[in-house]
Amino acid sequence: MAGKKRSFFRNLISSRELLLMLAIPVVYTLVNSYFPMVGVIIAFKDYNFTQGMFRSPWSGFKNFHYLFAMQDAWIITRNTLGYNLLFIALNAIVPVTLALLLNEIRGRMLKKIYQTSMLFPYFLSMVMVSYLVYALLSPDTGVINKEVLPLFGIHGVRWYNEPKYWPFLLPIINTWKNAGYTTVIYLAALAGINPEYYEAIASDGGGKWVQMRYISIPFLQPLIIILSVLAVGRIFNSDFGLFYQVPLQSGSLFPVTNVIDTYVYRALTQTNDIAMASAAGFYQSAVGFVLVLATNLVIRRINPERALL
């Protein structure tokens, strides 16, 4: 017992410099991350600003009853899951295809130009993207309404007032912005394949399709699975800017653009409905927690090095 205690103190003293180093980031993490974790209790409270987070009276599951009694809860869940599933599928198919094609280009210069330009949208903020989208979709001056659609005899589409277009527009914009980045990741993985494999198949008369089918795609498969599974873990979280700023917060588009993140933000800052905001936020955190743990278990089975712990 005494020996254990002594070794505890010896450890403490021998690593005091390292502990001191950790002090700043650890205190920061306690405040910035752990305090809000405890703060989820306000979803079970009748929150008011004067009594604050800890002294406001408890209200049990009342906030959740209200939240799930509303149609909004169903709509934001459907939108969040629906778009994210679509994004995950597109973010696997499009970049893998692009990477496989790009890998066949022999001219280094052209390859570089394609890669550089496709990565460009990834560097733009969503505010910037909203400007670019507006330049295309502005009802009175946008290129689509003024230049493209008149060729087909279509005039005056009110893009920012018609919900039916956005389930297509949002996945296109999301892919446009992110595909270049993911393509670079897959391309880097493809560069790691030993060329002798390809040559072996080629000398047996195997064409490009056979090479892709039996070498490139099987080689990329674990990476595709891991990136997709990681995305599934985040399926309850959305890219706030894409759903908030790109549709210019147009109210008539809410049925197809409102996701959990935008709902929580609006309830918190625009309608000041702390009860609804905290209930929806807790719902998001709790489901997200389960999903991240579950997907982490899956990843550990595929590739332990990729697992969080």
Add this chain to the structure above:
Amino acid sequence: MKRRALNTVSPGAGAAIHVVFILCTLACVIPFLIVVGVSFTDERIVMRVGYRLIPRVFSLQAYKFLALDIQQIGRSYLISIIVTGVGTVVSLIMTALYAYPLFRKDFPYRRFFAVFLFITMVFNGGLVPFYILYTQYLHLKNSLIALILPYLLNPFYVIVMRTFLTGSIPDSLVESAKLDGAREITVLFRIVAPLALPAFATIGLFTTLMYWNDWFMSLLFISNRQNVSIQYYMLKTMQNIQFMLQNPSVAFKVNRSAMPSETVRMAMAVVGIGPIVVAYPFFQKYFIQGLTVGAIKG
């Protein structure tokens, strides 16, 4: 049948691939070129024929109009530069301070602190408690600190950094420095950090981009004019458009010249996008290198 020497695709397929990528390239670049084009076009032409890639009547009108607002724009730039600069430097230091002890195999509490960090990756309190913490407890509304603080430590980067250190710094190096009587902090910043430069560069690049492009924290916490960053200023400019879209009747009643004009909006986008375009060639080179080092292995 003659087999192609270098195992390349057929000329027809090769041409088709190039067509695909030329289209992709155009799709990624053209919206930006339209914005630039419109910003140099005469306002009346834009109102009549809409946005065009190549200005029919060249004009610097929009930029002259923006020049009147030079104080606010300059200030917003300054805010963005300060937030990005301070944020990136401090977050790199924080990341190093957390990653270094985790990398030290003789540190008895590494498992505890790894789990401590891991928990923040799987569970977060969400927006509401975070917002209440920053506004009610830390009283950071309208403070620049509220734009920097939330992103100072990304657990994922700590893991990337630790993985990099484990893979590239031999234990004997740290041990010999310790035997020479060096303090841990000296070992980290004088010996380990210079060797871990690629990891610092990659993480620094991602962090810079993140701070420069962020506007969400401004949306949450900034309501005065002084601390408006360039991204947030662009968002506010855009909001005038939304106002017109949602109230079409107002748009006609209000004097058109009083509203920000179409070309000025696009000029605003050009002014905001400028640094990204200038830094892009440099950025993307290291970015791709970083991705291939960090993301694949980490």
